[in-house]
Amino acid sequence: xxxxxxxxxxxxxxxxxxxxxxxxxxxxxxxxxxxxxxxxxxxxxxxxxxxxxxxxxxxxxxxxxxxxxxxxxxxxxxxxxxxxxxxxxxxxxxxxxxxxxxxxxxxxxxxxxxxxxxxxxxxxxxxxxxxxxxxxxxxxxxxxxxxxxxxxxxxxxxxxxxxxxxxxxxxxxxxxxxxxxxxxxxxxxxxxxxxxxxxxxxxxxxxxxxxxxxxxxxxxxxxxxxxxxxxxxxxxxxxxxxxxxxxxxxxxxxxxxxxxxxxxxxxxxxxxxx
DNA sequence: TCCTCCCTGTTC
DNA sequence: GAACAGGGAGGA
Numbered sequence: 001x002x003x004x005x006x007x008x009x010x011x012x013x014x015x016x017x018x019x020x021x022x023x024x025x026x027x028x029x030x031x032x033x034x035x036x037x038x039x040x041x042x043x044x045x046x047x048x049x050x051x052x053x054x055x056x057x058x059x060x061x062x063x064x065x066x067x068x069x070x071x072x073x074x075x076x077x078x079x080x081x082x083x084x085x086x087x088x089x090x091x092x093x094x095x096x097x098x099x100x101x102x103x104x105x106x107x108x109x110x111x112x113x114x115x116x117x118x119x120x121x122x123x124x125x126x127x128x129x130x131x132x133x134x135x136x137x138x139x140x141x142x143x144x145x146x147x148x149x150x151x152x153x154x155x156x157x158x159x160x161x162x163x164x165x166x167x168x169x170x171x172x173x174x175x176x177x178x179x180x181x182x183x184x185x186x187x188x189x190x191x192x193x194x195x196x197x198x199x200x201x202x203x204x205x206x207x208x209x210x211x212x213x214x215x216x217x218x219x220x221x222x223x224x225x226x227x228x229x230x231x232x233x234x235x236x237x238x239x240x241x242x243x244x245x246x247x248x249x250x251x252x253x254x255x256x257x258x259x260x261x262x263x264x265x266x267x268x269x270x271x272x273x274x
Numbered sequence: 275t276c277c278t279c280c281c282t283g284t285t286c
Numbered sequence: 287g288a289a290c291a292g293g294g295a296g297g298a
Contacts, residue, residue, distance in 0.1 A: 001292070057293085076292055077282080092282090115281040117293075133294080156275080166294080174292065222291085223284080263277070264292065 004171030056170030
């Protein structure tokens, strides 16, 4: 489940392999992973990678000498892997980008995705302007201040559902929503608009703190997540609530409650989270 | 505003 | 052999 910390880690680990390289050839092994708005992949050869970054959960390769962007949404099980120029596709390899002119020599960028929910999008600014998800994507957590965050929580949703809504705030998925709400001591089923000034400010601080700690640990590997070098993250070892339903709360010792909120598994401490 | 579907591998 | 994992699109 690559969320913001995982995609950030992928971008950082991918950059040294592919920065400055140019696309020589692209092999699409599963056509359904191409986003319907995407330019054809044949538009990529010749383009050069000038930057590797992230917006929300989107991995963004900034290009020159061709289309402006190569964007990957990894969804649940997607991986962006730096591989050697001799590497062969595995059973879940969906697309291969052959690169030349990289500092470390020729290499390949593999887009692997077990469940095939992920998408690749080759885009220009005109295409991004037509993409509703991009146009409506909320602000980066680290760019938000407390008043702006409280204003964005003024929606008719449950608090956890609002945190997961990419229009409200970008980059948070199920893991970091549950962990942030526990750290802030706020119940996930509260109406989002019920948070007062102090509570919303505290939640924003906890969101940022949890995300920063997760980035420092290179993300959370539940089962499928790996960085561009194939390495696991370590933040899953420090989870307070995610995946710990029925186990004792690390603060009060009471049993953590597991429910479903907005169709998502949710774990929280009824005693510590009000 | 909530529910279902898309996908495949793992677990019960 | 069913339940579950779950982000986002699309429909009720």
